[in-house]
Amino acid sequence: MTTIKSPRTRRARKTGRRHPLASVALIAIGLLFTGGAYAAFSTSTAVATTDASSQQTIDQGEKLFAANCATCHGLSAQGSSEGPSLIGVGSASVDFQVGTGRMPLQMQGPQAQKKPVQFTAEQTAALAAYVASLAPGPAIPTADLVKASGDASAGAELFRINCAMCHNVAGAGGALTEGKFAPAIENVSGQHIYEAMLTGPQNMPVFNDMNMTPEDKRDIITYLKYVEDNPSPGGLALGSLGPVAEGLFIWIFGLGAIVALTVWITAKSN
Amino acid sequence: MTTLITRDSADGQAVGAKKSGGFTASAANYIDERTSISGAVKELGRKIFPDHWSFLLGEVALYSFVIILLSGSFLTFFYQASMAEVVYEGSYAPLKGIPMSAAMSSTMDISFDIRGGLLMRQVHHWAALLFVAAIGLHMLRIYFTGAFRKPRELNWVIGFILFILAMAEGFTGYSLPDDLLSGNGLRIIDGLIKGIPVVGTWVSFLLFGGEFPGTDIVGRLYSLHILLLPAIIVALIAMHLLFVVVHKHTQYPAAGRTNQNVVGYPVLPVYAAKAGGFFFIVFGVVMLIASLFTINPIWNYGPYDPSPVSAGTQPDWYIGFADGAMRLIPSGWEFVWLNHTYSLNIMVVLIVVGLFIVTVMVYPFIEAWITGDKREHHVLDRPRNAPTRTAIGAAGVTFYASLWSAASSDIMATHFHLTMEGVIHTLQVTTLLGPFLAFFITKRVCLALQKKDREIVLHGYESGRIVRLPGGEFVEVHQPVDEYERWKLASYSDFKPLMLRPNAQGKIGPAEKVRAGLSRWFFEDRITPVTQTELSRAHGDHPAEITEK
Numbered sequence: 089m090t091t092i093k094s095p096r097t098r099r100a101r102k103t104g105r106r107h108p109l110a111s112v113a114l115i116a117i118g119l120l121f122t123g124g125a126y127a128a129f130s131t132s133t134a135v136a137t138t139d140a141s142s143q144q145t146i147d148q149g150e151k152l153f154a155a156n157c158a159t160c161h162g163l164s165a166q167g168s169s170e171g172p173s174l175i176g177v178g179s180a181s182v183d184f185q186v187g188t189g190r191m192p193l194q195m196q197g198p199q200a201q202k203k204p205v206q207f208t209a210e211q212t213a214a215l216a217a218y219v220a221s222l223a224p225g226p227a228i229p230t231a232d233l234v235k236a237s238g239d240a241s242a243g244a245e246l247f248r249i250n251c252a253m254c255h256n257v258a259g260a261g262g263a264l265t266e267g268k269f270a271p272a273i274e275n276v277s278g279q280h281i282y283e284a285m286l287t288g289p290q291n292m293p294v295f296n297d298m299n300m301t302p303e304d305k306r307d308i309i310t311y312l313k314y315v316e317d318n319p320s321p322g323g324l325a326l327g328s329l330g331p332v333a334e335g336l337f338i339w340i341f342g343l344g345a346i347v348a349l350t351v352w353i354t355a356k357s358n
Numbered sequence: 359m360t361t362l363i364t365r366d367s368a369d370g371q372a373v374g375a376k377k378s379g380g381f382t383a384s385a386a387n388y389i390d391e392r393t394s395i396s397g398a399v400k401e402l403g404r405k406i407f408p409d410h411w412s413f414l415l416g417e418v419a420l421y422s423f424v425i426i427l428l429s430g431s432f433l434t435f436f437y438q439a440s441m442a443e444v445v446y447e448g449s450y451a452p453l454k455g456i457p458m459s460a461a462m463s464s465t466m467d468i469s470f471d472i473r474g475g476l477l478m479r480q481v482h483h484w485a486a487l488l489f490v491a492a493i494g495l496h497m498l499r500i501y502f503t504g505a506f507r508k509p510r511e512l513n514w515v516i517g518f519i520l521f522i523l524a525m526a527e528g529f530t531g532y533s534l535p536d537d538l539l540s541g542n543g544l545r546i547i548d549g550l551i552k553g554i555p556v557v558g559t560w561v562s563f564l565l566f567g568g569e570f571p572g573t574d575i576v577g578r579l580y581s582l583h584i585l586l587l588p589a590i591i592v593a594l595i596a597m598h599l600l601f602v603v604v605h606k607h608t609q610y611p612a613a614g615r616t617n618q619n620v621v622g623y624p625v626l627p628v629y630a631a632k633a634g635g636f637f638f639i640v641f642g643v644v645m646l647i648a649s650l651f652t653i654n655p656i657w658n659y660g661p662y663d664p665s666p667v668s669a670g671t672q673p674d675w676y677i678g679f680a681d682g683a684m685r686l687i688p689s690g691w692e693f694v695w696l697n698h699t700y701s702l703n704i705m706v707v708l709i710v711v712g713l714f715i716v717t718v719m720v721y722p723f724i725e726a727w728i729t730g731d732k733r734e735h736h737v738l739d740r741p742r743n744a745p746t747r748t749a750i751g752a753a754g755v756t757f758y759a760s761l762w763s764a765a766s767s768d769i770m771a772t773h774f775h776l777t778m779e780g781v782i783h784t785l786q787v788t789t790l791l792g793p794f795l796a797f798f799i800t801k802r803v804c805l806a807l808q809k810k811d812r813e814i815v816l817h818g819y820e821s822g823r824i825v826r827l828p829g830g831e832f833v834e835v836h837q838p839v840d841e842y843e844r845w846k847l848a849s850y851s852d853f854k855p856l857m858l859r860p861n862a863q864g865k866i867g868p869a870e871k872v873r874a875g876l877s878r879w880f881f882e883d884r885i886t887p888v889t890q891t892e893l894s895r896a897h898g899d900h901p902a903e904i905t906e907k
Contacts, residue, residue: 198777240451240452241451241452241453241454241455241456243452244452244453244456244660245456245660248538248659248660248663248666248668249663249665249666252538252666252667252668252669253666253667253668253669254669255669256668256669256670257538257658257659257660257668258655258658260669260670261669261772262668262669262670262768262772263669263767263768263769263771263772263778264778265777265778265779266777266778266779267771267775267776267777267778267780269771269772270669311452314451314452315452315658320652320655321450321469321470321476321652321655321657322469322476322480322651322652322653322655323480323649323650323651323652324650324651324652325652325655326651326652328655328658329670329769330539330668330670330671330672331539331654331672331673331674331675331678332670332672332675332678332765332766332769333769334487334653334654334674334675335487335674335675335678336675337647337651338484338487338488338491338647338675339491339675341647342484342487342488342491342643342644342647343488343491343492343495345643346418346488346492346640346643347411347415347495349636349639349640349643350411350412350414350415350418350636351411353411353414353632353635353636353639354409354410354411354413354414356409
């Protein structure tokens with residue numbers, strides 16, 4: 089530190105390493121290096137620790153749990169008056185709740201809201217490993233089950249029958265009772281969609297492998313990804329909300345434009 | 359180009375030496391000699407129409423209807439009104455291999471495999487929404503300006519029937535694709551019908567040809583949608599327009615406008631050109647909307663299946679008030695009597711909505727009966743000059759708007775982060791109390807505006823110029839209104855509450871008492887127009903204010 093600061097005290101020469109900005113540049117380079125190295129290191133560890141069974145990961149998860157989750161869920165995840173027991177919920181549940189930012193809970197309310205994700209992938213995996221180590225439960229699905237590689241039309245039919253009453257046919261979301269709601273399923277990863285079906289977060293029912301096979305779930309993900317990736321053939325979708333959005337549009341923009349034009353047509357020239 | 363043709367035809371018709379007007383004249387003469395159309399052109403071409411933007415709203419509805427006819431004809435070329443089951447094999451991947459009705463399958467083909475089909479579908483549907491919306495706004499204009507008064511009461515009724523028929527057209531059209539949304543809509547209608555005591559079930563069976571949904575309903579709705587309803591609508595539109603010609607057009611009050619004249623442009627050439635051009639403008643707007651914005655994406659909804667219902671299932675906007683009315687009914691409104699369930703939750707909706715519709719339809723007669731006004735009115739009322747009518751209108755709009763917005767209670771809940779129950783309870787309150795509040799506020803606002811008009815006529819505008827008089831007094835100079843403005847502000851008809859008079863037998867019947875009571879309620883609070891005496895006195899009293907340099 090002193091060697092860096094010392095050139096700044098002598099201001100006789102202004103070029104090369106004596107330049108007034110040299111120290112700034114040096115600090116910037118230093119930060120870039122350490123930051124870059126850290127980033128590279130942390131991603132490599134994240135890949136390394138996806139092995140959920142390792143005791144080291146579980147221990148790390150336990151520490152994170154004690155620091156971030158135990159207030160509500162209890163020190164050994166046994167639950168409290170503020171939050172449910174997590175024994176037996178499995179790693180899929182943790183990955184969904186923490187991975188979408190719903191946990192740690194932002195505030196008490198009708199339902200946990202999405203917010204920016206608080207933990208890194210590595211930390212989330214550690215938490216999931218810890219909770220999974222407590223008791224067997226639904227596990228994080230394998231990558232081939234969450235890809236959009238299934239049958240879109242079978243998925244669309246399953247979605248209409250099982251999901252659309254809350255989530256809307258195009259996955260635009262919908263209202264439930266007492267301020268609860270089914271969120272829009274847009275820009276949600278296949279893994280999180282799968283985990284939601286498997287574990288039934290918030291007010292969602294559980295669609296376990298007995299009543300909806302993993303392939304069925306993959307078909308649903310395929311359909312949702314199709315809707316997400318393909319723009320509406322008819323033009324802008326107006327939120328895919330149905331006739332309410334259409335009615336609002338025709339009254340405000342359609343009839344609004346027409347009325348403006350009638351005013352223009354009947355305006356007297358100056 | 360024209361000159362060229364003119365010379366050609368002149369050369370060709372060397373025999374008709376007297377025809378000097380060229381091609382146009384000879385063509386016109388040819389047609390007139392065979393149709394005697396010149397009488398009609400003379401009559402209609404010189405017909406005067408006043409110019410105001412709000413007078414074009416009915417035209418917007420008419421033009422939307424023409425667009426609907428054109429695009430609808432295109433759709434009939436490809437649509438199959440059949441509920442026979444087929445397997446979809448078109449281009450839309452997420453429905454491939456799914457069994458559906460031929461109606462749905464052909465609508466999918468129109469949307470994805472027929473050139474321009476989706477555009478035409480969207481033009482048809484957007485124009486339908488615009489059609490009913492334009493009718494609604496047109497009706498509001500007619501109501502609030504009192505254009506339904508004698509001699510136009512019957513035309514109001516015709517227009518109102520057109521509004522109902524437009525909703526029926528809309529609903530039958532909404533049901534034709536046989537997608538999930540339309541099936542859900544039909545199921546609600548089925549439920550409504552079955553909720554009618556005694557006959558409900560039989561009427562439902564008659565309509566659907568057996569148990570819902572059956573295999574008949576789409577074909578039947580199709581006949582109504584493309585044959586019966588449009589035929590009635592066209593006939594009624596013709597009558598509606600005929601009445602406009604017969605009655606002359608109304609005009610807003612202004613200097614020089616009386617019940618005996620119409621101030622405006624003749625149909626030919628100015629108005630015909632404007633109106634003709636306006637058709638293409640409306641067509642253009644609809645086309646633009648249809649090419650940029652999706653409407654009714656049936657490919658998302660999929661074929662109808664009685665088990666699923668999508669979140670956000672609503673009717674198109676014009677049926678929304680009825681849907682909302684059902685959402686507002688508290689749960690559990692039904693009772694069992696003689697082994698039959700009576701669904702008050704449905705009967706109350708049918709009765710309230712039915713009464714509302716009938717009241718609006720016969721309103722001109724109610725008002726005429728209360729006021730006892732038998733004069734013809736061709737000059738419109740400014741809404742403030744009929745405070746009670748305007749207030750009744752505001753109350754009706756509030757009532758309708760509450761029901762209407764209740765149809766989107768779920769969307770409001772999710773998008774404004776509210777609870778569904780909170781939205782419903784709030785709208786229950788606004789439905790019941792809102793109209794009274796709106797009535798009171800509107801009436802007071804109207805009276806206040808009338809007082810302001812009166813003040814302006816008598817004392818002019820506040821100019822903001824303060825003058826110190828020689829005695830040291832400060833006065834604000836008021837700018838007098840000009841003659842034209844004064845005419846507009848002061849010329850309106852005044853009504854007083856009716857006097858109860860005994861009839862020929864010397865008796866006062868109960869109907870007369872009701873009428874007198876209503877008349878008092880209508881007219882007890884009123885601001886009389888400025889009289890000539892008041893005007894000259896006002897100007898005589900304050901010469902300094904008016905004539906100050």
